[in-house]
Amino acid sequence: MKIALAGNPNSGKTTLFNAITGKTEYVGNWPGVTVEKKEANLRSKYNKMIKNGRVIDLPGAYSIAPYTNEEAITRDFVLGESPDVLINIIDASSLERSLYFTTQLLELGIPVVIALNKQDIVKRRGNTINIELLKSKLKCPVVETVASEAEGLKELIEAVNITAEKNTQIAPDFEGKGLEEENKARQKYIKTIINDVLVKKRASNEVTLSDKIDRVVANPLLGLPIFGLIMWAVYSFSINGLGGYLSEWFNETVFGEILPNNLNGFFESLGVNPLLQALIVDGAIGGVGAVIGFLPLIMILFFCLALLEDSGYMARVAVVMDRYFKKIGLSGKSIIPMIVGSGCAIPGVMATRTIEDENERRMTTILTPFVPCGAKLPIIALFSVVFFPGAAWVLPVIYLLAGLMIIIGGLLLQRIFKWENTSSFIIELPEYKLPSLKHAFRQMFKQAKAFIIKASTIILVMNTLVWFMQTYGWRLQVVENQSDSMLASVGGVIAPLLIPLGFFGWQMAAATLTGFIAKENVVATFAIILAVASEDALHVAGGPLSEFFTPVTGFAFLAFNLFTPPCFAAIGAMNAEFKDKRWLAKAILFQLSVGYMVAMMITQIGTIIVYGELAAGFVPAVFITVIVIGITRYLIKRTKQSVKEGKPLTE
């Protein structure tokens, strides 16, 4: 039996979906968290009632006529795939608005069961809903649920089972159907129902606690500093605070000493081939360990983000940011993909779908990967430990740099791809709620699991490959000198391009290349390459990395890896959002140029300021800068020209 969940955004569909299927899909307290349909089997404990239940979670929609892309997914599914039963989840605290979509669903002829959710908010307001009356008016079962506490689920499934047998649905009956005035008649019809079933003790337009909090957090003066402070707290707690502390211990003690020492002793006592031993200890443990050590950091970051997303604050940040983001061609809603993207760029890029305006959506998709994601944190952590031990400024500077690049990137893109700004901003503000710790822990362990799987599959495979390529030459002989290895010759092809950035040697090129597979690989690759070259642990101040970089070029390398295109998986997500290879190509080219230019500026200007001398590759760097500025100016001029001539604006 196909059971589809449909309802307004943020009514609790995914929470209900998770509760009846046992999944841990992404939830949050803002409209538009779910942007894709998700499917899973009904929990086995409901088997007695419904055999082979298949549940489909759909993105939220206010109406069957879509406004944004994710709403279209919902319409296409309910109209095209004819589920056996629709569970319509209604946020009881917005009953009147919800019924608009409900009456449309009731007209499809598919049996509907209503799950009346969030009754706690209704009761807190002192209002009551007459459920029996609502049932008889709508001619479909209505079941009270508290999805977040898993209450009312058994009754709901029971109702689904009984309703499914009817195989039809009586449509609501009101005058004026099929006319142009139909929707007005619909609103009127809903109003008569509301007058009968909803008893209000308190008017909804009174100023509530939520409103008072809003007046502080979205204050014109304080809004931005408060946002900055909250994000700073989240990142510094995850990266420098508890998360950083645990990661340091993992990296230095567990993966730096205990594991390799014991394993080496163990293999030596067994008399294992030294090459095999090196593969396991240096390749697998060294590389994967260099990444797995960051597990606590990632876990704590996702824990904090889950709390933040659950609170209701995200929608407010969109309100605060709207007037700033409009100036750079984005929407206030663009901040949500960016915050989500600070955990992982893939859901971040997908979250752009809730932005109605196509241009704003595209720009957000291009700029979201600039936010340092969880996978880039190991690179940041490694470089700050080695080159700037104990410096508290590295982290804030990185995030500020990301913010600055988003602003500059937005301004440039707006001028290169000129368009008429006709977008309007509207977002629903959900009531604040106390974030659920249970939910945050679940999200944390889900992410931890995903991270371990990633480390033990794609990263492990890449590491083995890197180890293999740096141990062997092209004739499959073990090389005496690393620079004769396969890896060195592959890296050597790209290495000259990196000279203007101040990065010398095939090692830098190799690490950057593996970073495109997964950003954690940058750290893992260094761990493998340098394990041969040096006895010192990777994660210590002045470690083996300092032979390759000055602090200035180290910082440039960090920036280079932050702003160049994200990992393949995130590029795949970008491709899915653009639905157009030309835009993907433009986006990647833009990200590459930005990453390259930022790193070059840091190296060239930084070296002059800090060391009072010209960095190597100064002449080609000047040359490249002139060319890039020339091309950018040409593109902007061309766009201006076409605007003047009244040609269609967007390509």
Added chain:
Amino acid sequence: MPLSKARVGHTGLIGTISGNDKIRQFLFSLGCSEGEEITLISVLAGNYIINVKDSRYAIDKKMAKAIQLI
């Protein structure tokens, strides 16, 4: 009078809404349409926080100008 000129706390009825069809249709599905009650809760960071049918929305100034109150 457009909503953008209303003072905070003002409750009124919606008159006409200008703008393109898509956005008007969207507002309609939220219950933001002619004859409905609307309250301006606050003006924050250049956005207008409104209450329509038990729900809160933030809209930008452009949209607030497009909504005429009776």
